[in-house]
Amino acid sequence: MIRQPIIVVMGHVDHGKTSLLDKIRNTAIANKEAGGITQHIGASEVPISVINKICSKLLSTFKAKITIPGLLFIDTPGHEAFTNLRKRGGSVADLAILVVDISKNFEPQTYEAIEILKQYKTPFIVAANKIDLITGWRPNINESFTETIQKQQPNVVNELENRIYDIIGKLSELGFNSERFDRVKDFRSEVVIIPVSAKTGEGIPELLLYAAGLSQKFLEARLNIEVNGPGKGSIIEKKEEKGLGTTIDVILYNGTLKVNDTIAFATSTGIATSKIKALLKPKPLQELRESSSKFYYVDSVSAACGVKISGTGLDDALPGSLVISTEYPNYENEIKAEIADLFATEKKGIILKADSIGTLEAVSKLLSGIGVSISKKGLGNITKRDVLDAYAMRSLDPYSSVVLAFGVKADEDAIMEAEATGIKIINENIIYKIIDEYKEWLESEKKKTRENAEKSLIFPGMIKVLPNMCFRVSHPAIFGIEVLAGRVKPSYLLMNENGNIVGRIKEMQDNGISLQEAKKGDKVAISIDDITFGRQVREDEILYTHVNDESEKLFRQRFSDLLNEEEKELLNRISEIKQKRQATM
Numbered sequence: 001m002i003r004q005p006i007i008v009v010m011g012h013v014d015h016g017k018t019s020l021l022d023k024i025r026n027t028a029i030a031n032k033e034a035g036g037i038t039q040h041i042g043a044s045e046v047p048i049s050v051i052n053k054i055c056s057k058l059l060s061t062f063k064a065k066i067t068i069p070g071l072l073f074i075d076t077p078g079h080e081a082f083t084n085l086r087k088r089g090g091s092v093a094d095l096a097i098l099v100v101d102i103s104k105n106f107e108p109q110t111y112e113a114i115e116i117l118k119q120y121k122t123p124f125i126v127a128a129n130k131i132d133l134i135t136g137w138r139p140n141i142n143e144s145f146t147e148t149i150q151k152q153q154p155n156v157v158n159e160l161e162n163r164i165y166d167i168i169g170k171l172s173e174l175g176f177n178s179e180r181f182d183r184v185k186d187f188r189s190e191v192v193i194i195p196v197s198a199k200t201g202e203g204i205p206e207l208l209l210y211a212a213g214l215s216q217k218f219l220e221a222r223l224n225i226e227v228n229g230p231g232k233g234s235i236i237e238k239k240e241e242k243g244l245g246t247t248i249d250v251i252l253y254n255g256t257l258k259v260n261d262t263i264a265f266a267t268s269t270g271i272a273t274s275k276i277k278a279l280l281k282p283k284p285l286q287e288l289r290e291s292s293s294k295f296y297y298v299d300s301v302s303a304a305c306g307v308k309i310s311g312t313g314l315d316d317a318l319p320g321s322l323v324i325s326t327e328y329p330n331y332e333n334e335i336k337a338e339i340a341d342l343f344a345t346e347k348k349g350i351i352l353k354a355d356s357i358g359t360l361e362a363v364s365k366l367l368s369g370i371g372v373s374i375s376k377k378g379l380g381n382i383t384k385r386d387v388l389d390a391y392a393m394r395s396l397d398p399y400s401s402v403v404l405a406f407g408v409k410a411d412e413d414a415i416m417e418a419e420a421t422g423i424k425i426i427n428e429n430i431i432y433k434i435i436d437e438y439k440e441w442l443e444s445e446k447k448k449t450r451e452n453a454e455k456s457l458i459f460p461g462m463i464k465v466l467p468n469m470c471f472r473v474s475h476p477a478i479f480g481i482e483v484l485a486g487r488v489k490p491s492y493l494l495m496n497e498n499g500n501i502v503g504r505i506k507e508m509q510d511n512g513i514s515l516q517e518a519k520k521g522d523k524v525a526i527s528i529d530d531i532t533f534g535r536q537v538r539e540d541e542i543l544y545t546h547v548n549d550e551s552e553k554l555f556r557q558r559f560s561d562l563l564n565e566e567e568k569e570l571l572n573r574i575s576e577i578k579q580k581r582q583a584t585m
Contacts, residue, residue, distance in 0.1 A: 001227045003304040004045070004070040005215035006092055006253060010117070011099035012109040016129040019198035020099060021075055024054070024208070043236070043251060043306030045282065046071045046208070055209045058144055066212045068223065072304050074236075074251065092234045092253050094219050095211060096124035102163045102195070103133055106170045112366075112432040114174055119365040125192045125214070126178065127207055128167060132197040134159050142201035145194065146182070160195060167193060181210060188218070227302045230325035231257035235265060236358075238317050244278065246314040250307050250323055257307070257325060258300040264331050266321035266357070268379055271335050273326060274311040281307055318379065320358025342377070348397045349373030350438075351390045353382050355407035359431070363406050366435055375400065382410040382425060387417040398449070399442055402426065404434055453559050460563070460570040461486035461545035463494075465537055466523065473534065476506055476527040486545070486567050487519045493546035494528070499581025502536050502543060503528040520566075547574050 009017045025044055047070040052059065059065070074093065096117055100110060117124050132139050136156045140148040149157065164180055171178040171191055178191035192210055196203030215223065233252035241247045248265075257263070257276065264273045280295040301307045309323075317323070322338050324331045342361055350367070352374050354360035360377055367374060376389055382405050394401040403418070405427040410418075418425050424441055428434045462485040469480030481488075488494075494502045506527045508515040518524045531537060547555075555563060555571060563571065 001225055001302075002068055002220070002223045003225045003227075003253075003302075004068055004072050005094040005211075005219060005223060006072045006074060006251065006304050007211055007215075008074040008091075008093040008096045008122075009099060010096055010113040010124075012101070012104075012107040012113075014101070016101065016198040017099045018075055020097075020127060020129065020196065020204075020207075021073055023198050023201050023204060024050075024073075043249070043282070044073045044075065045305060046073060051208050051212055054142075055205045055212075058146070058205050058209050064209075064213065066209075066216065068212055068216050071208070071211060071215075072251075072306065074306075091120040091122050092251050093120075093122055094222055095215055096122050097127050097207070097211065098124050099127045099129050100167060101130050102128045102160075102167070103130055105163075105166050108432050108436075109430075111174075112435075115366060115369060116362060119369060123214070123218070125194060125207070125210060126167060126171075127203075128164060128193055128195045129198055131160060131195045131202065132200050134163070139197070139200040140202060142204070144205040145196070145203035146206065148202045149195075164193060164195065181206060187214060225254050225303050227256055229255040230327040231255040231261070231263075231301075231303070232322065232324045232328065233257075233303075233307075235317055235319050235321055235323050238314065238319055241308070241310070244310045246317075247280075247308050247310050248314055248317050248319075248323065250309055252301055252303045252305050252307055254303050255325065255328075256300055256302045257309075262326040263309070263311070263323050264326050264335060265317045265323045266335050266339055267316035267318060269316070271332055272313055272316055274313040274317075276309055276311050278310040279307055280310070281305065319356040320361065345375050345377060346373045347375065348393065348400055349375035350400045351376045351386050351393075351403045353378050353380065353386060353403065353405040353408050355379070359406045363404070363431055363434060366431065367404075367438075370435070370439075372438070373400065381408050382414045382427070384411065384413045384417045387414050387421065387423050387425070390423045391417075391421045399445055402438070402441060404438060406431065406434060450559070450562065453554070453562060457554060457559065457562075458492060458545060458547045458551040459487045459489070460547055460567050460574050461488040461492070462570055462573075463488060463543050465539055465541045465543065467539040469525075470533045470539075471525060472527075474532045476529045477503075477531050477533040477537065478525055478527045479533055479537070480523060480525050481543075482523045483518050483520050484542075485520050485570050487517055488526075488545055489517050490515075494543045495546045495577065496541065496543055497577065499577045501546060503531045544570075544574050544577065546578075547571060 009021060011017050021044060024046060048066060051066060098113055131137060134156055136153055138151055140151060168178050176191050177189055178193055181192045181194045184190045184192055194203055194207050194210060196207055231252055232254040233250040235248050235250055237249040239247060259276050259279055261276050262273050263276060264271055279298050279301055281298050281301060283294055283296060295308060322335055324334060342357060350372060352363060354363060364374060375393060382403055386403050390401050390403050402424045407429050410425055410427060426434060426437045461483060463481040463483050466480040466482055472478040490505050490507055492505050496502055506529055508518055508524050508526050510524045515524060552575060
């Protein structure tokens with residue numbers, strides 16, 4: 001049997017994700033949400049009869065037929081793209097619709113959504129929303145884009161074209177070829193952009209048609225399921241329902257579940273099971289997250305669908321984890337393997353805590369995408385142990401000595417320990433903000449480290465003693481030098497070509513002004529105690545800074561970026577001189 005494709009709707013806050021679905025559902029969910037922003041993940045089934053009705057003119061024009069049973073839309077909050085909509089090795093979603101406000105173009109969560117889509121390798125369509133806001137636009141309620149664009153003035157069409165090409169440009173920067181839907185030549189290699197208006201309904205016929213058509217054409221193997229087999233799905237939310245107790249909202253993506261079936265799922269301590277007491281489905285064109293009055297009881301459900309499950313022992317179910325019928329062969333091993341994959345860590349890395357398996361995986365994938373390792377992952381509040389683990393990481397990798405957390409609180413003793421040890425806790429409810437704050441913290445730490453290193457490390461330097469520039473022969477000797485490469489500072493030891501220590505720079509001046517550093521090209525006066533000019537130091541002689549072994553080691557292992565190529569070569573030269581000197585001793 002061919003199941004209906006699961007389509008996730010993503011995009012930046014206020015770009016119109018829920019409003020777009022509202023137009024299709026003829027509901028007003030967006031108006032009921034705080035600030036018009038979706039607060040919880042939801043699922044809506046749009047049956048084939050509705051798609052055929054909305055797309056009737058286009059289907060007739062293209063002489064096309066939709067064979068899938070409908071579309072299952074997942075509406076995600078702007079800050080939780082793909083959260084909990086997961087299965088081992090990828091996403092539950094077959095296709096994504098990325099909603100972009102055509103007047104604002106890409107915003108932070110747009111980039112975040114694309115990054116997550118790339119991580120999960122999920123194909124997507126761009127819905128270029130709010131075309132009705134283009135100055136001079138003449139709305140044509142619920143018409144296809146193909147019809148409404150022909151009724152617009154040339155200047156309006158040109159403005160739309162410019163905004164579409166802005167989106168094409170942004171996608172190109174991110175490595176995607178894209179084009180307006182009616183100009184796409186290869187649907188496998190180009191991202192389809194469909195101009196729409198969630199307010200007027202314009203372009204929605206094409207959006208539904210292409211979502212159904214592309215799924216039908218390119219995802220056929222993925223949509224084939226064994227309907228009569230045991231059910232398998234993903235828990236997207238757990239909550240209390242009046243009269244039902246604890247329930248779980250599930251996206252079923254394979255097989256069938258029936259009342260009285262036993263299901264298994266992950267908990268924070270292992271694997272638990274529950275007998276299904278009731279299965280509740282949203283009424284057609286209603287939302288899975290609406291109140292129970294919007295649901296009806298069923299004896300069984302088959303993939304793909306959104307379903308609310310009532311049963312005993314669901315209190316510890318983890319959102320984002322696999323829910324699977326115990327009739328499934330080796331169901332325990334499958335759950336264990338899923339958890340093992342998710343909680344896999346490395347010896348060095350940051351500490352990560354999250355409120356659900358889904359967010360844990362989403363943040364993990366984004367961190368991995370920017371090359372950040374994780375040494376410990378966990379669900380629930382930040383504990384004192386987490387802070388101590390981050391502190392212990394300081395000796396192995398100071399840039400990993402931090403706790404990142406999504407949607408959880410920090411225990412009081414954890415906060416106290418963090419203050420005492422100086423461990424940074426980054427705690428956010430928006431994924432991209434976690435990543436941004438971590439990047440800012442990392443850059444700040446690297447800057448501090450570089451600044452401290454520049455103060456403590458002995459840099460390679462090469463100077464030439466200038467002729468006719470001796471101002472005092474001794475007590476201290478004062479003479480002019482030119483820095484030929486690298487840098488020199490007061491307190492640096494100088495050595496000659498044979499590796500013999502000449503003396504330590506006491507002070508540097510330029511026209512009577514004291515200097516803390518001189519770099520290549522600078523001509524300054526330096527003073528050195530306990531030498532006599534003409535004996536230990538002579539005109540035109542080449543001298544080098546004596547880079548101690550510790551500084552040399554740190555330059556080679558951690559701070560090579562503080563040296564340019566010439567300075568790296570000079571460091572090698574200084575090392576050779578020191579080695580020859582040691583060999584003769």
